[in-house]
Amino acid sequence: EAEVAQSPRYKITEKSQAVAFWCDPISGHATLYWYRQILGQGPELLVQFQDESVVDDSQLPKDRFSAERLKGVDSTLKIQPAELGDSAMYLCASSLAAGTGSYEQYFGPGTRLTVT
Amino acid sequence: GNSVTQMEGPVTLSEEAFLTINCTYTATGYPSLFWYVQYPGEGLQLLLKATKADDKGSNKGFEATYRKETTSFHLEKGSVQVSDSAVYFCARSGGGSEKLVFGKGTKLTVNP
Numbered sequence: 001e002a003e004v005a006q007s008p009r010y011k012i013t014e015k016s017q018a019v020a021f022w023c024d025p026i027s028g029h030a031t032l033y034w035y036r037q038i039l040g041q042g043p044e045l046l047v048q049f050q051d052e053s054v055v056d057d058s059q060l061p062k063d064r065f066s067a068e069r070l071k072g073v074d075s076t077l078k079i080q081p082a083e084l085g086d087s088a089m090y091l092c093a094s095s096l097a098a099g100t101g102s103y104e105q106y107f108g109p110g111t112r113l114t115v116t
Numbered sequence: 117g118n119s120v121t122q123m124e125g126p127v128t129l130s131e132e133a134f135l136t137i138n139c140t141y142t143a144t145g146y147p148s149l150f151w152y153v154q155y156p157g158e159g160l161q162l163l164l165k166a167t168k169a170d171d172k173g174s175n176k177g178f179e180a181t182y183r184k185e186t187t188s189f190h191l192e193k194g195s196v197q198v199s200d201s202a203v204y205f206c207a208r209s210g211g212g213s214e215k216l217v218f219g220k221g222t223k224l225t226v227n228p
Contacts, residue, residue, distance in 0.1 A: 004159075031214065042120075042205050042218030043160070056215060091159055095214075104150065105216060107159040
């Protein structure tokens with residue numbers, strides 16, 4: 001069964017350092033999402049890609065976060081510099097295509113970031 | 117605004133008990149509704165979904181019915197098992213946006 005891959009699974013970094021997360025969506029899925037899940041809360045969307053284009057990055061803290069999906073396949077989310085409040089689970093999800101809203105999203109296992 | 121409110125946990129039940137986790141939503145348009153489950157240390161898995169009013173989603177003994185008149189999508193299971201212990205998230209999409217808006221999650225613990 002096809003799955004969304006993410007790496008690393010766990011990352012510990014010191015504040016002010018740079019950190020990057022990688023996501024490989026299910027083959028053929030045009031839409032890719034990055035969510036942030038703070039402990040004890042539901043995930044919140046950071047950025048949505050349709051192929052290589054950003055569709056929604058309204059909740060992405062652009063002063064320190066960046067995301068790219070250069071070839072419309074895998075994606076990288078970067079934080080520079082990391083802050084203590086960035087400690088969270090970062091989830092990647094993919095779906096077939098944006099459209100009616102009925103396409104379910106498939107989630108990867110997440111990257112748990114701890115900033116010290 | 118567009119939001120999802122689900123009952124706060126944690127919920128602790130004995131095996132074979134009946135489960136209800138309440139979820140209500142606000143949204144413009146006609147959202148699709150989902151329940152996701154998250155087991156410890158894992159990502160989210162889609163449990164069930166409903167895309168229009170009066171639809172019933174079901175999977176693994178869980179059910180939820182899309183109630184437009186009460187803007188609700190309550191999750192139910194007639195007889196829970198220890199293996200159902202997890203965090204359950206209600207979510208909606210659509211209404212002009214593809215992104216999922218999640219509730220805060222309800223942690224369920226089922227004791228033998």
